[in-house]
Amino acid sequence: MSAPTSLPFPKRDCSRCGGSGRYSYNSMHGDRCYGCSGTGRQFAGSKVSTLATEIRQRIRSQKEALASDVGAGDLLWIVAGRIASRIDRGDGGSWIEVLDVTHSLGERSGQSMSGSLRADPRAQWGIVAPVVQPGWTLSITLVDGTVQRRISSRQILRRKATDAIRQSDAARLLAACPKAHRSVYEQELVEAGWNLEELR
């Protein structure tokens, strides 16, 4: 059984503002509480906070990829035979899996492959590839037999991310959650589709 695609993090009411999200007024930020950025909630303890940072960083790294990192199992959004630069409702596209990738670059330094990456909010695992440098050749064979030879900036890739949120993440968060907040957190896990019996 695969893990649910969302993972709640144990939170409690902010200790600074008591959950209202508001604290003393200043002209720059109004009365927004600094303890919780105005949300009224904060992580339930430092262990949870550390774990949450680690898990979020890992999930984020799986949502992003350099064009040079595309590999078998990743998915591309293909519209009319081309890699799309955006995903739109009704564009007729579909995710097609990458079977094999070959690429070469005269000078394969980190610098030449770097670029700013930006997650596409419309696709759960969408990313935008960096501009590819001249001299880099790429050949992506998809499972439907077609071959793509161009990846430019702003094209959407989707990484194979089946293990993005692991059951062990949920189990570790549950174990790190302070007793006083555990029952509330267990309820949130169940609502998100987790099986508590498998986490204990």
Ligand SMILES: [Zn+2]
């Ligand atoms: Zn607060």
